[in-house]
Amino acid sequence: MRNIKINIQYDGTRYSGWQSQEHDENTIQGKLTAVLRRLLEEETELAGSGRTDAGVHALGQVANFKTCSCMSCEEILEKLNHYLPEDIAVISAEEMDGRFHSRLNAVRKTYSYRIWNSSVHNVFERRYTWFIEQPLDVSAMRRAAAELTGTHDFRAFSSIKRGKKSTVRTIESIDIDQDGSAITLSFTGNGFLYHMVRILTGTLVEVGLHKKTPEDMKRILASLSREQAGVMAPAQGLFLMEVEYQ
Template sequence: MRNLRLDICYDGTRYRGWQRLPGQADTVQGKIETALSRILGEPVEVSGSGRTDAGVHAMGQVANFHCHSTMPAEEILSQLRRYLPGDIGIHDCREVAERFHARLNAKAKTYRYRIWNSEGPCVFRRRFVTVMPEKLDLKAMERAAAHLIGEHDLSAFTSVKSKTKSSVRKIYDVRIFREGEEVVFDFRGNGFMYNTVRILVGTLVEVGLHQRDPDQIPALFGQKRELAGALMPPQGLCLMEVEY
């Protein structure tokens, strides 16, 4: 069996997220599996580096799949580009070692969250930002974000707490900066749980609005969901990069 890696981007607006759902065609994984199965003439299952929620975008999602077909990778790439809708794009398709697994081998992921921080119109960016015109104190948010760096129990920052799995994760870096009318949050870590990035941003935003003290962050580690900030909407979130 060959093992192929796909580097994928998508505008998640009209999808119910990455993960294939039984009987529902409108997932990114479902669209790619259907296209590949037709192109290669055999049933294909694609493993993504992880799920993204409904409405969340990706610039650098990574997946792999096994197949018997001998079709060259470049031919698969060009056929995939022809078959897939305009809101799913393939950066690259290439042969990888048999042991490569997009989810299990992922070492780090970077997610970006974009807030449109202006009263002005965001006509051209509206599918990729969350609108919040209130003044945000970036210094305060940066101070709070510094507490996130390192290995912490992020149980307060996930919507579905597993009773069996650990909620300890390592965050390598958080960057917050302005880009035009947008305030951009970049999170790089060894993995994020369900809704974690959106709740982290919701918590930082409360700091930015002076509704929460930046130095209160460490007191949230290992705590209950209710103590952290609000869940931010999906459309501002984008999976930027997966590192192996």
């Protein structure tokens, strides 16, 4: 049994997220699995490195599947891209050790969130940015971001329901870059909770709008309460950029 790793890019605008759903075939995982089963002529289970929500995009999603097919990785890559819709692309395919798992073996992920901060809409980026008309204090946002880096319990910055699983994560860096009206927030860490990046972004935006202060971040973390954090940023500005492995 061969184990194939694929790297995927997609525009998530018209999809119901990554994960296959029983009553909704319009998912990235569902589209890929359907094409793989057609190509390989066998039942195929596709495992992803993590879920992305409806409307979220990816430049570096990773998945793997096992197959008895002798089809080369080059041929799998070519045929996948031939049959997939134009808003999903497989950018590489390679054979891995049988123990490789795209989710369980991931050690680091990077997400980016794009904001268009201007009084005028960017017509051509409207599907890929959060439009915010009021000026943002990027300096204050960077100070707040510094308070959120490191190892913390991020329960307050997640939509996850209370359970036994740990909500402690390590964020290695939060970089905020501004180029004119374009502001990009980049988050790198060992893992992210449900809606965590979008809630972190919404909270940092509230700091930029002076609705919260950088000093509030420690209090919010300590509260472990979702109600203390900021709004959840819209899905369309979020991109899964890279998944790293040892």
